[in-house]
Structures are given as C-alpha cells and as structure tokens.
Amino acid sequence: MAPAVLRACCNAVKWAPVVFITAIVAWSYYAYVVQMCIFTVDSIAEKVVLLLLYHPILFMFMWSYWQTIWTKTGKVPRDFFLAPTVAERLESETNEEVQKEMLKQLTKKLPVQTRTMSGFPRYCEKCKSVKPDRCHHCSVCSTCVLKMDHHCPWVNNCVGFTNYKFFVLFLGYALLYCFYVALSSLKYFINFWTSGSGHGMERFHILFLFFVSVMFGISLISLFSYHLYLVCKNRSTLEAFRAPVFQTGPDKDGFSLGRAANFREVFGEDAKGWFLPMFSSVGDGVTYPTRTVDQDDDGLLASRQRWMEEGGDDFEAGSGVDGPH
Numbered sequence: 204m205a206p207a208v209l210r211a212c213c214n215a216v217k218w219a220p221v222v223f224i225t226a227i228v229a230w231s232y233y234a235y236v237v238q239m240c241i242f243t244v245d246s247i248a249e250k251v252v253l254l255l256l257y258h259p260i261l262f263m264f265m266w267s268y269w270q271t272i273w274t275k276t277g278k279v280p281r282d283f284f285l286a287p288t289v290a291e292r293l294e295s296e297t298n299e300e301v302q303k304e305m306l307k308q309l310t311k312k313l314p315v316q317t318r319t320m321s322g323f324p325r326y327c328e329k330c331k332s333v334k335p336d337r338c339h340h341c342s343v344c345s346t347c348v349l350k351m352d353h354h355c356p357w358v359n360n361c362v363g364f365t366n367y368k369f370f371v372l373f374l375g376y377a378l379l380y381c382f383y384v385a386l387s388s389l390k391y392f393i394n395f396w397t398s399g400s401g402h403g404m405e406r407f408h409i410l411f412l413f414f415v416s417v418m419f420g421i422s423l424i425s426l427f428s429y430h431l432y433l434v435c436k437n438r439s440t441l442e443a444f445r446a447p448v449f450q451t452g453p454d455k456d457g458f459s460l461g462r463a464a465n466f467r468e469v470f471g472e473d474a475k476g477w478f479l480p481m482f483s484s485v486g487d488g489v490t491y492p493t494r495t496v497d498q499d500d501d502g503l504l505a506s507r508q509r510w511m512e513e514g515g516d517d518f519e520a521g522s523g524v525d526g527p528h
Contacts, residue, residue, distance in 0.1 A: 220356045221272065227419075228265065231412060235384055238408040243391055253387055264380045267373035267480040272358045274366035277349040277488050283313060283333045290331040309333060314490045318448045335489045337364075337458070339441055349488035352439040364488035368469050369480045371434060374427040381420030388413050437465035449493070457493050 235257060244250050285293065289309070296302045303323050310324040310333050317336045319325055325334040330347045334340075339351040341361050350364035362370045392413040395406045433443060437459040446455035459465060468491075470476075471483025 217356070217359050221359050224268070224357060227415070228261075231384065231415065232261070234408040234412040235388070238405050239388055239391060239412070242405055243409065257383065257387075260376065260380050260383055263478075263480070264373070264376035267369050267376050268358070270369035270480040271355075271362070271366050271373045272360055274360070274369060274482075276344075276346075276361050276363050277365045279330070279332050279335060279338060279347050279349065280489060283335060285309065285331050285333070287331070293326070294328060306333070316449055316493060318450060320448055320453075322450075336491055337439065337442070337447070338489075350439060350491075351441060352433075353441065364484065364486075365482065367439075368471075368482070368484055371427075371430050371469070372478065372480050374423060374430060378420060378423040378427050381416045381423060385413055385416040385420060388416070434469050435462045435465055437468060458491050459494060460492060 236254065240250050240253050240257075244253065293302060293305050293309075296305065299321075303321075306324040306326055313333060313335075315324060315333065315336055317325060317334075325338075326332070327334055327340050327347050329340055329345065332347060334347060335349065337350040338347050340347045341351060341354050343354045344361055348361045348363040350367070352362040352367055352370070354361045355370070358370070358373075360366065388409055391409050395410055433440065436443075436456065438455065442455065442458075446453040447457050448454075449457055460468070468485045471485060473483065476483045
C-alpha cells in the first residue's frame with residue numbers, strides 16, 4: 204500500500220509543472236479575452252482584430268505543447284537488446300578487453316558508430332541493450348530514449364527524436380504568444396499604470412498580464428535561441444555538453460550535415476509542414492548520417508543494410524512505447 208501511495212505522490216509532483224503552465228495560460232485567456240478585449244477595449248473593430256490574431260497563436264501554442272507532452276518517446280528496436288544469459292555473461296566479465304571484444308561481436312551487425320570514451324560500444328546495463336547512436340538512458344523515466352535531448356519537467360516527458368520538433372515549436376509559439384499579449388496590452392498597461400483608471404480587478408488583471416507575458420517572454424528568448432542553434436548544428440543538449448565519440452575520437456560536429464540539411468532533419472523535407480506540430484522529422488531515430496568517415500570494413504550504410512536485410516526492427520516514429528526516461 205505504501206509504495207503505491209508513494210508512486211501516486213511522485214506522479215502528482217511530476218505533473219505539477221504542467222498543471223502550473225496550463226493554469227497560467229487559462230488565466231491569461233480570461234485576462235486577455237474577457238478583462239481586456241471585452242471590458243476594456245472600446246472599439247469594436249479593435250476587439251475583433253485583437254481576438255482574430257490572438258486565437259490562432261494560442262491554438263498553435265497549445266497544440267505544440269500538447270504534442271510535446273503526449274508524444275511517445277519511441278523504443279529501441281528488439282535487435283539491440285541482449286538475451287538475459289548474454290547480458291549476464293557480459294556484465295559478470297571482469298576483464299575489460301574481453302568485455303570490449305564481446306560488445307564488438309554483439310554490435311558487428313548493428314548500425315552503430317558511437318563509442319564510450321574507452322572505445323567500447325555503448326551498452327545500457329539497466330535496459331540490457333546496446334544503445335543506438337544518440338540514444339541515452341533517462342534516469343527519471345528509467346528507459347533509453349532515442350536521440351535524447353533532455354528530460355523536461357515542464358512537459359513531464361523526455362524530449363527526443365519523436366517530439367523534438369514539437370518542443371522547438373512549443374518554445375517558438377510560446378514566445379510569440381507572450382510577445383503578442385505584451386505588445387497588444389501595452390497601451391492599456393501604460394494607461395492603467397499612469398492614470399490609475401479602471402476598476403480594481405480589471406486593472407489588476409491587465410497589469411499582471413503584461414508583467415507575466417514580458418517575464419515569460421524574456422526567459423523564452425534565450426531558450427528558444429539556444430535550441431535553434433542546436434538545430435542548425437545538429438546537436439542535442441547532451442551532445443552540446445559532451446561530444447559524441449566516434450571510432451575516430453570525439454567530434455561535436457560529427458552529425459552535422461550543414462545548416463540546411465540539419466534543419467530539414469528535424470523539421471522535414473516539406474516546407475509546408477515545418478511550422479505545424481505534426482511529425483515530419485527525417486529518419487528512424489536509430490541511425491543517422493554523419494560527416495565522419497566510418498573506419499569499419501563496410502561502413503555504416505553497409506552495416507544498416509545488412510541489419511535490415513537480416514530482419515532488423517522497423518521503427519515507426521511516434522509508435523514507440525512510452526516509458527520512463
């Protein structure tokens with residue numbers, strides 16, 4: 204009974220940031236639409252224009268937020284998991300060279316390029332699986348996440364291959380929402396601040412609405428700009444702090460294919476879908492083209508082709524099981 208109650212409490216705490224953001228947005232809707240547009244703005248034409256511009260921005264903002272929260276993080280294909288007896292033998296081996304050779308044999312037919320700093324193929328002891336390139340284990344969610352960027356408490360989800368585009372759009376539309384609300388309420392904020400006119404609650408809502416939108420907008424500028432920079436460099440947040448290690452050594456730009464190709468890898472080939480929170484990222488989340496020269500006999504492409512021909516799992520983005528990160 205006690206563990207169940209503890210788990211319920213932990214889950215409630217994890218959802219608290221999401222509830223907080225949702226409550227702030229719900230209040231801002233009331234403050235903007237009711238208190239400002241309906242009760243404060245005198246011109247009918249101005250009311251209509253403000254509301255017609257406001258609702259599409261709010262819709263895109265909340266759609267992106269929803270997609271970031273509820274999109275499943277994807278799953279590591281079955282071929283990357285070790286049989287229990289093999290995993291036990293690998294983990295019980297005390298000789299590092301033998302362990303390294305075992306991992307090399309186990310990954311020989313898998314399309315993996317990255318290594319640990321010691322030169323080992325990357326292996327997750329908790330999931331008992333070889334890690335695909337750019338995959339990391341999230342301690343919060345207790346699972347390996349494809350192209351993991353970070354675990355975000357504000358969405359109670361891991362940001363990775365399947366929802367990174369949604370996360371960047373969420374930041375962008377949130378910033379646009381804050382700036383639109385701040386700029387369109389500025390005139391009334393100045394009026395209430397300098398003249399003291401207006402009823403008590405009406406005045407409070409508009410003053411606080413302006414302050415909150417500016418405060419959140421300023422905080423979002425740096426975060427949104429940073430992730431645009433990461434998109435252009437084709438790096439995750441984790442890779443920005445620790446460069447991925449290839450057989451040729453660490454290379455922070457190992458996955459970079461040029462700014463345009465990097466952008467398309469996240470947002471897709473079709474420009475019509477770039478700004479919609481619908482999945483359009485390029486690839487399967489398991490293998491990635493690189494600018495480095497693979498030093499193996501056959502190279503990554505041959506390794507991937509061999510893996511697929513021998514029954515490697517087909518990965519469909521968005522169809523992975525959601526699990527703890």
